[in-house]
C-alpha cells in the first residue's frame with residue numbers, strides 16, 4: 001500500500017472526526033486536516049438526538065456521551081406572551097423506535113473530544129492540526145490537498161478520495177463547483193449563556209421554545225464544566241438594532257426582563273451573535289470528492305438538527321467509501337449517497353427547522369393561534385405526538401434515507 005492509499009478529510013469538527021473514526025474502524029487509513037489547534041468551544045450544538053445515539057452505539061461512543069451529558073425526555077413549547085405551557089413533548093413515545101428514547105444535552109466540543117479519544121486508539125486515524133487547507137484538486141485516481149502551516153510553510157497531501165467536512169464555507173464544495181442554494185434570514189441571533197437555573201426558577205425543561213411575534217426565545221441547558229449547569233438562551237435581534245447594541249449588557253438585560261422576568265438576577269457568562277442561513281449544496285458527491293455536515297447543508301438551530309443530520313451523512317458516506325475501498329463500483333454508491341442525504345436534508349432538516357422558526361415568530365394573530373393549537377393537538381394525540389418526535393429526533397429522516405435506493 002502506498003502513502004496515497006488513504007482518504008483525506010478536510011475539517012476536524014464533529015462531522016469530520018466521526019467520519020474519520022468510522023473509516024479508521026473499517027481499517028482504512030485516513031488523514032484529517034483542521035485549521036484550529038483544538039476543537040472550537042463556540043457554543044454551538046447542545047443536543048445529541050436519539051438517532052445519533054443509536055448510530056454512535058456500534059462506534060463505542062454512546063455510553064461515554066451519556067455519562068458526560070444531561071439526559072432529557074421532555075421539551076416544551078410556551079407562549080411567551082402569556083407564559084402558558086402550550087405543549088410538552090415526550091421522547092418516551094419513541095421507546096419502541098430507538099434504544100435511546102431521550103436526548104443528551106452536551107456541549108459540541110465535548111462530543112468532539114470524546115470522538116478524538118476513541119480515534120486516538122486507532123493507528124490508521126491521523127489528524128494534522130493546525131493547518132489551513134488552501135486548495136484541493138483531483139486527478140483520474142487521486143485527490144490532493146495543499147495545506148499551509150501557521151509559519152507559512154506549505155505541503156501537499158495526496159489520497160484516493162476526499163471528504164469535505166469543512167463547514168459552511170467549504171473549500172471542497174467550492175472546488176467541486178456545486179451551488180449552495182437557499183437564503184440567509186434577515187435577522188441575527190444572539191446566544192447568551194447564564195448560570196441561573198431556569199428549571200428551578202421558572203419550571204423549564206432542558207429544551208424549550210417560547211413563541212412571541214417580536215421577541216421569542218429558545219432555552220437549552222448544558223452540563224457546564226462540573227455539571228453545575230449552564231443555560232443557553234437564543235434571542236433574535238431586530239434588523240434596525242446594531243451589532244454593538246445587540247451585544248451590549250443593556251440589550252441582554254432587556255431581553256431577560258421581558259422573556260425571563262420570573263428568573264430574578266441572571267449572571268451572564270457568554271454571548272455571541274451570528275447570522276443564520278438555510279442552504280443545501282446542489283450535489284453532495286462529484287468525482288472523487290464528497291460533502292458531509294455543514295459543508296453540504298446549513299440551517300437555523302431551532303430543533304437541534306444540523307450536527308445530528310451531519311453525523312448521518314458522515315457515517316453513511318464512510319460505509320459507502322469502505323465498500324468502494326474494497327472493490328465496489330464508486331459511481332452508483334456515491335450517486336445513492338447524494339440521493340439519500342440531499343433529499344432528506346431538504347425534506348426533513350430544512351423543512352422542520354424553517355417550520356419551527358415560523359411557529360416561534362409568527363406575527364399574524366390568527367395563524368399564530370392556529371400554530372399553537374396545532375402543537376396542543378399533537379401533544380394530546382398519542383399517534384400525532386409520536387410522529388412529531390420521530391421527526392424531531394431525526395429517526396424519521398434516518399429511516400427515509402435508508403429506504404432511498
Ligand SMILES: Cc1cc2nc3c(=O)[nH]c(=O)nc-3n(C[C@H](O)[C@H](O)[C@H](O)COP(=O)(O)OP(=O)(O)OC[C@H]3O[C@@H](n4cnc5c(N)ncnc54)[C@H](O)[C@@H]3O)c2cc1C
Pocket residue numbers: 010011012013014015016033034035036040043044045046047048108131132133134165166167168170171191274292293294295301303304305306307308309310
Ligand atoms: C447556536 C447554534 C446552536 C446549534 N445547536 C445545534 C444542536 O443543538 N444540534 C445540532 O445538531 N446542531 C446544532 N447546531 C449546528 C451545528 O453546530 C453544526 O451543524 C455543526 O457544527 C456542523 O459540524 P461540521 O463538522 O459539519 O462543521 P463545523 O463544526 O463547522 O466544523 C468544520 C471544521 O472544519 C475546519 N475547517 C474549515 N475550513 C477549513 C480549512 N480550509 N482548512 C482546515 N480546516 C478547516 C474548522 O476549523 C472546523 O473545525 C447549532 C449551531 C449553532 C450556530
